[in-house]
Amino acid sequence: MIEPLIQTDTLIVGAGPIGLELAVVFKTMGVDYVQVDAGQVGQTVSWYPRQVRFFSSPERIAIAGVPLSTSDQEKATREHYLAYLRGIVQQFELKINTYERVLSVQKQNDTFLVQTRRGGEQRTYQANHVVMAVGDMHHPQKLQIPGEDLDHVSHYFDEPHRYFGQKLLIVGGRNSAVETAIRCSRTGAAVTLSYRRAAFDDKSIKYWLLPEIQALIKSGQVTYLPNTTPTRLCETHARLVKTTAEGEIDPSGGDPIDVPADFVLLLTGYRMDTSLFEDAGVTLVGENQGPEFDPATMMTNVPGLFVAGTAAAGTQKRFRLFIENCHPHVSKITRSITGQSPPPGLINDAAKTYDLPES
Ligand SMILES: Cc1cc2nc3c(=O)[nH]c(=O)nc-3n(C[C@H](O)[C@H](O)[C@H](O)COP(=O)(O)OP(=O)(O)OC[C@H]3O[C@@H](n4cnc5c(N)ncnc54)[C@H](O)[C@@H]3O)c2cc1C
Structure with missing residues (x-):
């Protein structure tokens, strides 16, 4: 018809x-x-x-x-x-x-x-x-790395309770990643934040979040790994490598770091x-x-x-x-x-x- x-x-x-x-x-x-x-x-x-x-x-x-x-x-x-x-x-x-x-x-x-x-x-x-x-x-900006589609990996943060008492790796360094790190840390997750740059951009981060995240990092409640990016995600951990000042993988960056993670949030933007x-x-x-x-x-x-x-x-x-x-x-x-x-x-x-x- x-x-x-x-x-x-x-x-x-x-x-x-x-x-x-x-x-x-x-x-x-x-x-x-x-x-x-x-x-x-x-x-x-x-x-x-x-x-x-x-x-x-x-x-x-x-x-x-x-x-x-x-x-x-x-x-x-x-x-x-x-x-x-x-x-x-x-x-x-x-x-x-x-x-x-x-x-x-x-x-x-x-x-x-x-x-x-x-x-x-x-x-x-x-x-x-x-x-x-x-x-x-x-659509999320995918990192195109192995393990990105595993069940414990997501490009969307919904709410923090899911991560209570869990090892949570958050990837990103803009508002979404920073806000998620603060909320999940306060909810009792062991948060590691990996960002490919050295420092957060204080012009674009919400002004009320910046001092919060800085205090949590300083006190050790959030583990901050600047100049790093994941290259592989596994069931139990994520493999991170060092990046250059421009945020690209640094071939002379030394040994990779394996970060234990029950959950991974890739908050790297949308397209x-x-x-x-x-x-x-x-x-x-x-x-x-x-x-x-x-x-x-x-x-x-x-x-x-x-x-x-x-x-x-x-x-x-x-x-x-x-x-x-x-x-x-x-x-x-x-x-x-x-x-x-x-x-x-x-x-x-x-x-x-x-x-x-x-x-
Ligand atoms: C966590 C977060 C916080 C944000 N905070 C702010 C903020 O403080 N201030 C701000 O200005 N912006 C903020 N944004 C961005 C904000 O969401 C956008 O600025 C806003 O939604 C844009 O409005 P829009 O009407 O142009 O498009 P949208 O709100 O994106 O609406 C587009 C609509 O088109 C529909 N659509 C898409 N494709 C099709 C299709 N093929 N067929 C039919 N329908 C379709 C979608 O379903 C959607 O409902 C934030 C975003 C996020 C993720």
């Missing part, structure tokens, strides 16, 4: 904070659109570790003109922000096709054919415009899946291999195909795009598609207030 085409003016791919902010504007303006997400609303935030706090202040990650207020005046947690996003969906009665993954985006004449799958059901949409608000953290962009004919540019787009409109080199949110950055080695400086994408795309500005008050103007780089 041939499935009927589902017609819409604009298909929004992704219901993260920026995709949702755009949907609120479209709904309010009466734009004909459909929004799909491969997972749940706020899917990327949902896999943050439990109780983790945003480094961005609440007012900067608020969307759609709805205040985000925390009961303790601190940064929002994962749980708080997910509840906030659910509230936005309810308040604006957004219809989102969740758990529906976009498989391909193809331009045919002047329209796009978008293939999706939800469970066993395949759908095809025909749209005049497609907005890709798909984020930039789809963007650009396959949908490539299939659609979008050119990838620069070191981050992000989509080519016009910063005035957010339209890619494929006419009618837009990019919104952190997806615009590609795989971010150093973070440049955050929720707080992606809000302007929503206004630019709205103006480009509808010819009108969004109604006042619906878009967070944090980027203006905080003098962030224009994105």
Whole structure:
């Protein structure tokens, strides 16, 4: 049986904070659109570790003109922000096709054919415009070493209780690794932290974490192995070798070190899946291999195909795009598609207030 085409003016791919902010504007303006997400609303935030706090202040990650207020005046947690996003969906009665993954985006004449799958059901949409608000953290950055797929090895930290009384090796030296080391050490894990650089970057580590980790290392509660990287993971231990100042394996670094480990967390970052962009004919540019787009409109080199949110950055080695400086994408795309500005008050103007780089 041939499935009927589902017609819409604009298909929004992704219901993260920026995709949702755009949907609120479209709904309010009466734009004909459909929004799909491969997972749940706020899917990327949902896999943050439990109780983790945003480094961005609440007012900067608020969307759609709805205040985000925390009961303790601190940064929002994962749980708080997910509840906030659910509230936005309810308040604006957004219809989102969740758990529906976009498989391909193809331009045919002047329209796009978008293939999706939800469970066993395949759908095809025909749209005049497609907005890709798909984020930039789809897969872990793998180290490509033997043992990386063993059961006790993971690229995701969920919560610390699992590691109570266990020997835990954490690999990485940015926020995720440092925060995980602090939390797991305080939960009673014997934590070893391996980082390929000599020292943490004090400009990018959350300011409240740096003194904490330094104190734990100084007191011996966390064993810190700077300038090391694993080359093999086994059931009982990890083999580490020395690295150079640039973080590369040092051939003259001496004997490897075997670190006993019941569990290993490889917190070495995430990369963007650009396959949908490539299939659609979008050119990838620069070191981050992000989509080519016009910063005035957010339209890619494929006419009618837009990019919104952190997806615009590609795989971010150093973070440049955050929720707080992606809000302007929503206004630019709205103006480009509808010819009108969004109604006042619906878009967070944090980027203006905080003098962030224009994105
Ligand atoms: C632990 C942690 C802490 C962080 N803290 C902060 C912070 O303090 N401030 C900040 O700004 N950022 C933070 N980030 C990054 C933050 O998650 C992103 O900035 C934010 O989620 C980007 O929003 P977005 O709407 O652009 O994309 P996302 O939130 O990534 O949303 C993209 C959506 O697209 C969907 N999608 C992807 N592919 C498909 C497909 N093929 N078909 C259908 N749907 C698809 C996904 O399921 C997802 O729901 C943090 C990240 C982590 C891991």
